[in-house]
Amino acid sequence: MASIRFIHSADLHLGSPFSGMKGLGTEQWKQLQHSTLKAFERLISYTLETHPDFLLIVGDIYDGEDRNLRAQHRFQQGMEQLHDAGIPVFLSHGNHDHLSGGAASFELPPNVHVFQDSVENISLEVSGQTVSIAGFSYGRRHVTESMIEHYPDKETGIVQIGMLHGSEESDTEHAVYAPFRKEQLLAKNYDYWALGHIHKRQQLSADPPIVYPGNLQGRHRKESGPKGFYDVVLTDGHAELEFIAAEAVRFERIAIDCSGVQHMNELFSIIKEQLETQDAEALVCDLELQSPDDSTLLMLEDIPQAELVYAMREALSEQQRFVHISSVQLDKGNLTAELSPFGKQLADRLQDWEAGDWKEALKELYNHPKSGRFLPQLNDGLQSELQMEAVAKIRKMMALEDQR
Numbered sequence: 001m002a003s004i005r006f007i008h009s010a011d012l013h014l015g016s017p018f019s020g021m022k023g024l025g026t027e028q029w030k031q032l033q034h035s036t037l038k039a040f041e042r043l044i045s046y047t048l049e050t051h052p053d054f055l056l057i058v059g060d061i062y063d064g065e066d067r068n069l070r071a072q073h074r075f076q077q078g079m080e081q082l083h084d085a086g087i088p089v090f091l092s093h094g095n096h097d098h099l100s101g102g103a104a105s106f107e108l109p110p111n112v113h114v115f116q117d118s119v120e121n122i123s124l125e126v127s128g129q130t131v132s133i134a135g136f137s138y139g140r141r142h143v144t145e146s147m148i149e150h151y152p153d154k155e156t157g158i159v160q161i162g163m164l165h166g167s168e169e170s171d172t173e174h175a176v177y178a179p180f181r182k183e184q185l186l187a188k189n190y191d192y193w194a195l196g197h198i199h200k201r202q203q204l205s206a207d208p209p210i211v212y213p214g215n216l217q218g219r220h221r222k223e224s225g226p227k228g229f230y231d232v233v234l235t236d237g238h239a240e241l242e243f244i245a246a247e248a249v250r251f252e253r254i255a256i257d258c259s260g261v262q263h264m265n266e267l268f269s270i271i272k273e274q275l276e277t278q279d280a281e282a283l284v285c286d287l288e289l290q291s292p293d294d295s296t297l298l299m300l301e302d303i304p305q306a307e308l309v310y311a312m313r314e315a316l317s318e319q320q321r322f323v324h325i326s327s328v329q330l331d332k333g334n335l336t337a338e339l340s341p342f343g344k345q346l347a348d349r350l351q352d353w354e355a356g357d358w359k360e361a362l363k364e365l366y367n368h369p370k371s372g373r374f375l376p377q378l379n380d381g382l383q384s385e386l387q388m389e390a391v392a393k394i395r396k397m398m399a400l401e402d403q404r
């Protein structure tokens with residue numbers, strides 16, 4: 001069979017608001033707000049430059065069901081560019097941009113096939129070879145039933161690809177959407193399963209490939225590392241995948257070895273050096289200070305988390321590149337080891353606190369007629385900062401006697 005080359009992307013989340021982020025400069029904030037669109041532009045320019053046989057977009061093109069108008073416009077322009085270059089696009093909508101949400105305001109060009117809410121199988125010819133692509137869009141926010149039995153069996157002599165936005169039945173971390181079992185996908189004998197929904201890049205199977213490309217641009221600290229899409233070549237039942245990074249701003253958790261550090265200037269230099277080795281063009285990072293010894297702990301003991309973060313941000317402000325420190329944390333492994341059992345219990349309990357718990361705990365302070373109005377908004381960023389400081393305080397007060 002002739003080689004077939006296509007791009008597999010998913011979870012573009014265009015127009016993500018990045019609402020939990022704080023402490024960024026004006027220019028950084030603008031870049032972050034624009035990052036999903038910039039990553040999308042990279043997907044389009046890569047596709048135009050390398051001219052694959054077709055492009056797949058497996059759900060969650062838009063972040064919100066209202067489908068941000070500006071994002072829709074940029075998306076439509078991108079599709080027009082691919083139309084002019086003669087590149088077909090197959091796309092499905094996911095739980096974030098389901099068909100019952102905001103109506104499509106822009107008409108997409110005829111090279112784009114949009115799957116509707118029941119499974120369809122669309123065929124095209126690629127170098128004399130028939131390729132069929134099966135998929136569906138979310139008709140509503142929650143598609144909790146299995147969709148897999150609606151996918152057609154593979155016909156002999158054709159290349160069959162399945163597009164599916166959903167998660168494994170066994171996945172307890174994510175809400176259940178269009179659940180499937182890996183064996184069900186394998187039983188279909190397809191040549192490639194193009195998945196979407198899970199934002200972490202991963203392959204459930206290598207042969208045949210069952211692939212989540214991950215999202216195109218991270219949206220918060222948990223979506224860290226390079227983000228992008230796959231360039232896939234299928235030849236005689238053999239697949240070759242190349243990951244192409246596209247993110248405009250990278251979220252990263254960076255370990256800083258601070259053993260032997262006694263003074264702040266040493267710590268700052270180590271952090272600067274570490275950040276210089278990062279190859280991302282723009283970086284939002286959580287720093288984890290690892291292997292602190294007694295002198296380092298002594299130095300950091302009385303410095304509030306927030307002050308440390310602000311001082312580091314200022315020290316880095318001369319960098320040409322967009323580098324934003326989101327948080328600084330002492331390595332938790334050490335923290336828990338030092339705590340008494342009750343202290344550990346308290347610290348663990350705090351990790352599980354959600355927005356409602358913080359609101360309840362801080363109710364009196366926030367409702368106070370005089371102090372209330374001077375307090376910052378109680379958002380995700382502030383909550384995690386409070387949590388870190390609280391754990392640090394517990395560590396200080398409830399550490400085992402025989403340790404330091």
Ligand SMILES: [Mn+2]
Pocket residue numbers: 011059060094096197198199
């Ligand atoms: Mn998604």
